[in-house]
Amino acid sequence: MTQLDLDVDHPQAKPRLGRKRDQTRDPEILDAALEVLAETGYDGMTIEMVAARAKAGKATLYRRWASKPELVLDAVACMKARDLDLDSLPDTGTLRGDLVAMVKAPTIQEGERKLKVMAGIVSMIARDPELAAAAQEALVEPRAAANRVVFRRAIERGEISADVDVETLCTIGPAMIAYRVLMLRKPVDRAFIIGTIDQIILPAAMRATGPT
Numbered sequence: 001m002t003q004l005d006l007d008v009d010h011p012q013a014k015p016r017l018g019r020k021r022d023q024t025r026d027p028e029i030l031d032a033a034l035e036v037l038a039e040t041g042y043d044g045m046t047i048e049m050v051a052a053r054a055k056a057g058k059a060t061l062y063r064r065w066a067s068k069p070e071l072v073l074d075a076v077a078c079m080k081a082r083d084l085d086l087d088s089l090p091d092t093g094t095l096r097g098d099l100v101a102m103v104k105a106p107t108i109q110e111g112e113r114k115l116k117v118m119a120g121i122v123s124m125i126a127r128d129p130e131l132a133a134a135a136q137e138a139l140v141e142p143r144a145a146a147n148r149v150v151f152r153r154a155i156e157r158g159e160i161s162a163d164v165d166v167e168t169l170c171t172i173g174p175a176m177i178a179y180r181v182l183m184l185r186k187p188v189d190r191a192f193i194i195g196t197i198d199q200i201i202l203p204a205a206m207r208a209t210g211p212t
Contacts, residue, residue, distance in 0.1 A: 029054045029061060033075040038116035042072060042124040072121065073131055079114060079138045086149055095154035095205065099197045102146065103190055111174075112188055114139045115181045144170040151205070160205045172201050 032054035051058045065071035090101030125132040147170040154160045176196045
């Protein structure tokens with residue numbers, strides 16, 4: 001007799017144990033966790049706050065995440081999925097064109113949100129190497145990876161010298177934005193980012209480049 005036959009013969013039988021939990025609400029809960037994290041910081045954040053923001057029962061969260069660190073780790077890691085697709089980055093034929101083409105309103109807003117999340121987990125990063133690695137992978141590396149692509153294209157075109165410090169160039173923009181948002185408490189807009197490209201990043205990239 002098969003399991004199907006048993007189910008038909010005993011329609012009132014209890015479901016078997018070990019069924020996978022419904023995870024359809026996970027993205028919504030993780031998004032709520034990021035919102036609370038950005039607003040309160042790690043130390044001020046509680047599971048209860050996240051449950052209220054997500055309009056979910058506290059027990060629902062605890063069945064999925066046994067502790068606040070586990071929830072924060074998953075929430076930070078999920079941010080990586082929203083980043084630029086490296087296979088579809090703009091290719092305008094010039095370094096400036098590529099950098100400017102990546103400056104879009106949704107990208108700017110997501111960048112600011114990432115900075116606020118980063119600020120919220122600073123106190124925890126020093127104590128949790130796993131969270132530090134997740135933060136690097138989700139909050140820092142995606143933009144650096146996109147920048148590497150456009151700088152290497154420029155090197156291949158002969159637009160900038162092959163001996164430029166690509167890794168440093170990749171961090172200039174994010175560092176300027178982080179200082180403006182976290183230290184000066186000012187918003188980041190398209191004009192600010194393009195000004196950084198024209199006045200700082202491009203001059204630095206061209207510094208080791210001879211006449212072309």
